[in-house]
Amino acid sequence: MSPLNIKKGSSSHSAYDLRDYHxxxxxxxxxxxIVDNEAGVLARVIGLFSGRGYxxxxxxxxxxxxxxxxxxxxxxxxxxxxxxxxxxxxxGRVVPVHDVHDLTTExxxxxxxxxxxxxxxxxxxxxxxxxxxDIFRAQVVDSTLDSFVFEVTxxxxxxxxxxxxxxxxxxxxxxxxxxxxxxxxxIDVESTLS
Amino acid sequence: xxxxxxxxxxxxxxxxxxxGVDVVFGYPGGAVLPIYDEVFQxxxxxxxxxxxEQGAVHAAEGYARSTGRPGVVLVTSGPxxxxxxxxxxxxxxxxxxIVLLSGQVPTFMIGNDAFQEADTVGITxxxxxxxxxxxxxxxxxxxxxxxxxxxxxxxxxxxxVDIPKDVQFASGTYTGPDAAQTGHYAPKITGDIEVITSxxxxxxxxxxxxxxTGGGVINSGDRACELLRRLVDNxxxxxxxTLMGLGAYPASGKNWLGMLGxxxxxxxxxxxxxCDLMINVGARFDDRITGRVQDFSPGSVxxxxxxxxxxxxxxxxxxxxxxxxxxxxxxxxxxVWKSRGAKSDAPAVQEWWAQINEWRKVDCLKFNQTGRTxxxxxAIQRLEALTKDHPDRYICTEVGQHQMWAAQYMxxxxxxxxxxxxGLGTMGYGFPSSIGVQIAHPDALVINVAxxxxxxxxxxxxxxxxxYRLPVKQFIxxxxxxxxxxxxxxxxxxxxxxHSWSEALPDFVKLAEAFGAKGIQIDxxxxxxxxxxxxxxxxxxxxxxxxxxxxxxxxxxxxxxEPHNKMLLGEDADTGNAIKxxxxxxx
Numbered sequence: 011m012s013p014l015n016i017k018k019g020s021s022s023h024s025a026y027d028l029r030d031y032h033x034x035x036x037x038x039x040x041x042x043x044i045v046d047n048e049a050g051v052l053a054r055v056i057g058l059f060s061g062r063g064y065x066x067x068x069x070x071x072x073x074x075x076x077x078x079x080x081x082x083x084x085x086x087x088x089x090x091x092x093x094x095x096x097x098x099x100x101x102g103r104v105v106p107v108h109d110v111h112d113l114t115t116e117x118x119x120x121x122x123x124x125x126x127x128x129x130x131x132x133x134x135x136x137x138x139x140x141x142x143x144d145i146f147r148a149q150v151v152d153s154t155l156d157s158f159v160f161e162v163t164x165x166x167x168x169x170x171x172x173x174x175x176x177x178x179x180x181x182x183x184x185x186x187x188x189x190x191x192x193x194x195x196x197i198d199v200e201s202t203l204s
Numbered sequence: 205x206x207x208x209x210x211x212x213x214x215x216x217x218x219x220x221x222x223x224g225v226d227v228v229f230g231y232p233g234g235a236v237l238p239i240y241d242e243v244f245q246x247x248x249x250x251x252x253x254x255x256x257e258q259g260a261v262h263a264a265e266g267y268a269r270s271t272g273r274p275g276v277v278l279v280t281s282g283p284x285x286x287x288x289x290x291x292x293x294x295x296x297x298x299x300x301x302i303v304l305l306s307g308q309v310p311t312f313m314i315g316n317d318a319f320q321e322a323d324t325v326g327i328t329x330x331x332x333x334x335x336x337x338x339x340x341x342x343x344x345x346x347x348x349x350x351x352x353x354x355x356x357x358x359x360x361x362x363x364x365v366d367i368p369k370d371v372q373f374a375s376g377t378y379t380g381p382d383a384a385q386t387g388h389y390a391p392k393i394t395g396d397i398e399v400i401t402s403x404x405x406x407x408x409x410x411x412x413x414x415x416x417t418g419g420g421v422i423n424s425g426d427r428a429c430e431l432l433r434r435l436v437d438n439x440x441x442x443x444x445x446t447l448m449g450l451g452a453y454p455a456s457g458k459n460w461l462g463m464l465g466x467x468x469x470x471x472x473x474x475x476x477x478x479c480d481l482m483i484n485v486g487a488r489f490d491d492r493i494t495g496r497v498q499d500f501s502p503g504s505v506x507x508x509x510x511x512x513x514x515x516x517x518x519x520x521x522x523x524x525x526x527x528x529x530x531x532x533x534x535x536x537x538x539x540v541w542k543s544r545g546a547k548s549d550a551p552a553v554q555e556w557w558a559q560i561n562e563w564r565k566v567d568c569l570k571f572n573q574t575g576r577t578x579x580x581x582x583a584i585q586r587l588e589a590l591t592k593d594h595p596d597r598y599i600c601t602e603v604g605q606h607q608m609w610a611a612q613y614m615x616x617x618x619x620x621x622x623x624x625x626x627g628l629g630t631m632g633y634g635f636p637s638s639i640g641v642q643i644a645h646p647d648a649l650v651i652n653v654a655x656x657x658x659x660x661x662x663x664x665x666x667x668x669x670x671x672y673r674l675p676v677k678q679f680i681x682x683x684x685x686x687x688x689x690x691x692x693x694x695x696x697x698x699x700x701x702x703h704s705w706s707e708a709l710p711d712f713v714k715l716a717e718a719f720g721a722k723g724i725q726i727d728x729x730x731x732x733x734x735x736x737x738x739x740x741x742x743x744x745x746x747x748x749x750x751x752x753x754x755x756x757x758x759x760x761x762x763x764x765x766e767p768h769n770k771m772l773l774g775e776d777a778d779t780g781n782a783i784k785x786x787x788x789x790x791x
Contacts, residue, residue, distance in 0.1 A: 053326070102514070103512065106334075
């Protein structure tokens with residue numbers, strides 16, 4: 011016990027969410043970065059992750075504000091709480107990164123992913139695939155006499171589940187966008203749009 | 205304001221002038237010829253021609269660290285830029301503000317594997333704070349101004365602007381420094397007053413406090429050093445420093461413990477281990493400082509003042525993180541602490557000092573100089589004795605044992621007087637760095653304490669030193685070994701000295717003379733003082749080949765993988781099993 015009047019690990023007024031340092035389980039966090047849409051900005055972000063040995067589970071990027079030249083990068087990453095804090099701090103000091111939001115800790119967020127599935131088959135399994143697609147509210151976006159392309163939107167877990175179901179029913183190829191996410195409700199951050 | 209039209213090349217020179225740049229270190233080549241043509245036609249900016257681009261960056265680092273102003277480098281595309289990479293990485297690790305302008309093949313040839321083309325922004329992305337490829341002449345001046353802004357603000361560091369040759373030839377509109385877009389990069393400089401108040405409270409009750417200071421104090425500026433000195437003297441707390449922070453608090457000050465860390469002083473490291481309040485001012489808990497992280501100062505509350513948020517809780521968890529510029533934070537801390545009565549637990553701190561003085565009695569830097577063979581510590585101690593009263597002395601070092609001995613035996617009493625490669629540990633840093641320092645301070649005494657192996661890595665800069673008549677003193681401790689590598693092989697690899705000796709060394713005296721400089725060899729302890737005096741008396745570049753004991757080890761030492769209280773002291777130490785299996789994988 012420290013002789014000083016400060017409890018170890020207590021700094022509620024710090025710039026950081028200092029949870030118990032010894033709690034070192036791995037967590038999954040969804041980060042949203044608002045960046046200048048300029049050449050090389052994605053390489054800076056990815057290079058930071060690879061250079062410092064951080065994980066990327068998924069990554070999506072697109073311009074969200076054409077006049078303001080802003081893009082939004084959504085990164086899903088995993089790490090211990092201290093590693094997650096480090097990732098956010100490191101991202102924050104990249105010059106063209108304007109904001110780093112941890113959607114996992116800043117209130118509740120909605121996360122969505124879009125996936126396309128090509129399922130090939132005839133007869134019963136074709137009917138079964140279409141029936142399951144209906145349950146999952148998948149759209150049929152292309153069809154031939156022996157194939158479908160389904161479009162599914164939802165959480166990553168829903169897409170995993172649909173993929174598991176389609177595999178025995180002739181799943182040949184699948185493409186996923188990776189997660190995009192937004193905080194729910196009215197939140198206390200400046201609009202990211204100009 | 206009138207919109208001034210000019211070529212990209214003249215924009216570069218104009219922008220540098222508007223930034224107050226007086227010196228550029230560089231080396232010409234095909235892709236920067238238009239800029240060199242502009243440099244030729246003006247007199248406000250002095251260009252110093254180095255002999256290798258790595259030398260240019262290190263010289264600019266020496267210039268920057270000894271003046272507090274950014275160092276500017278101009279190199280060509282391809283090999284010019286890739287040769288600069290080590291220097292940029294060095295500057296990034298040690299937070300030195302460098303603006304490097306590189307030429308690039310014309311925009312329409314980028315990606316074609318053109319002659320002397322390299323993906324310079326790609327290669328230097330991880331070793332700069334930020335970099336830019338400028339594709340339009342209209343944006344060139346603004347980008348250069350932004351580059352200076354980024355290099356100097358927040359935690360300083362190197363930046364690079366890559367300028368294709370067609371952009372240099374084309375005409376565009378010049379943007380002045382005030383009109384440039386720099387506003388969005390604005391790191392936080394004032395600390396959270398609540399945490400500062402908690403730190404003031406901790407100062408009042410601490411029984412075994414210590415200030416642990418780093419290069420951030422010097423980077424923050426002279427005001428930060430002044431405030432640190434005031435705070436240390438007012439509280440009466442002991443102060444230690446990293447290699448990078450030497451001089452922020454004077455070595456002659458009464459609260460000075462000496463450097464800490466792997467080859468730091470016994471009393472400094474034990475005080476760090478046993479303290480109850482550690483106040484980290486502008487340092488980053490580097491692995492050379494902490495030793496074994498799990499056992500690092502186990503009983504202390506730690507405060508950390510740093511302008512870089514990513515330094516906080518990166519290595520060591522702290523209870524009192526303060527993100528801000530050292531000068532701003534110390535100013536607020538002094539104000540708050542004084543407004544609360546400037547209290548401290550004086551009797552307890554007195555007792556703490558008594559303990560520290562016990563540790564001091566170990567006299568961890570003692571050595572015996574007997575006989576005619578010069579011990580390297582003795583050489584440094586004599587160099588210190590004969591130069592410490594010089595009114596304007598700057599010390600540079602290379603990397604290795606000599607660097608640690610210089611840090612241990614030479615006292616820096618002011619900031620910006622000590623230039624060394626700390627984070628990256630770049631052999632070959634010292635000589636070009638001393639050139640940059642001497643360019644910035646033509647009348648000063650500039651000494652590079654070197655080892656023969658490091659010095660040879662950038663010895664081509666002899667040409668630069670002689671061309672510009674720079675009276676840099678190259679004080680080479682020649683043990684014909686890579687001393688630090690040899691030491692580790694002795695401790696860790698069963699005394700198998702794999703490739704750690706310097707075979708086929710040149711005659712350094714003749715080498716100096718071949719370049720038109722002066723060479724001195726000292727190989728007898730009896731001649732040491734005279735040799736040093738001869739070096740000091742010569743008005744021109746001097747190379748001193750000081751032949752020293754070949755098998756000296758650098759102590760004290762915290763073996764890698766061990767905590768601060770497991771130091772090895774002097775040659776009587778049992779070094780047989782000093783480094784255990786877990787420590788062996790560390791560097």
